[in-house]
Amino acid sequence: MMDHGKAFELLPGYIDNELTLGETVEFEHHLSGCAVCHCVLASQRRVSTLLKTSKLQFTAPAELRARIKKELNPRESLFQRLVDWLPSWKEGGRSGRAATGVMIISAAAFMGSGMLYLAAPSSDVRLSQEFVDNHVRSLQLNHLIDVISTDRHTVKPWFEGKIDFAPPVLNLAQDGYPLVGGRLDYLDGRTVAVMVYRYKLHAINLYVWPGHDAGDSAKVHEQQGYHIAHWTDGRMNYWAITDAGKNELYGFVKSLRAQAGS
Structure with a gap:
């Protein structure tokens, strides 16, 4: 039941x-x-x-809809702001609104592409990041050196036949930066020569490849805890990176450029 x-x-x-x-x-x-x-x-x-x-549908007042919309979208879109800036959108006729619409879309596209351009990192920033990644990779994967030698007369001939240029190989041991070897690597879309130096327990990777820009002074900056220096001498591009201090890297660059110019 x-x-x-x-x-x-x-x-x-x-x-x-x-x-x-x-x-x-x-x-x-x-x-x-x-x-x-x-x-x-x-x-x-x-x-x-x-x-x-029953007709239970309720039409919310315009004020309520506007308040809800504002709460859901606290920041007006670029398009909406442009609409507000151009009164002719609301006051003009159909043709005027159409023309204004084209102007708004064009302006939004232009401003959007401009912001993307400004937000894009410069070539130097991208290249610096590539050098940091390569430097870390060489330390972690035991690919710091292909030819191990403190003798520049051993390291320099090793590059012959492997690349289409002759990198300057200098020994700076008397200045506290002994040469320990070299290797080949691939950076900035091409094969580069890398000479490896030491400052106490710190490795210094010196990347070299041909360049025809006028010679300039070395610029040193820090990125992700590494110090990076780059310069040209009118024949070669140089990038040096290390986890040693800024002054130590400046000293390395000064010694290298002094010997290269002698």
Whole structure:
């Protein structure tokens, strides 16, 4: 025998014709002898009818819609700001609005491309990052040196036939920067020569490849904890990177340039 609790559970399904045949028979048998459930069923049917026939749609006031939109989008889009800046969008005729629309889209595209250009890192910044990555990789993967020697007359001939230029190989041991070897690497879209020096326990990678720019003074900056110097002498491009201090790198560059010019 079905009780009220079970009947109340089945009532919504009965109204929507979702009960099985057995459940329907059992529910109607209970309903025929229960005035309470019969009353509840009638009430539920009236509510269901009202929900289906009443116009319950509510149109929010313009002020409420504007406030909700502002909360959802606290920063106006570039397009919307341009619309607000150009009163002719609202005040002009159809042709005026169309022309203004073209102007807005063009201006937005121009400003967007300009911001992308300004946000893009410079070639020097990208190249500096490439040198940092390469320097770290050479230390971690034991690819610091291909030819191990403190003798420049051993390191310099090693490059012959492997690259299309002759890198200057100097030994700066008397200045505290002994040569320990060399290797080949690939940077800035080409194969470069790398001479490896030491300052105490710090490795100094010196990257060299041909360049025809006028000679300039060395510029030193820090990136990700490494000091980087780069310069040209009118024949070669030089980039040096180390985890030694800034002054130590300046000393290395000064010694190298002094010997290269002698």
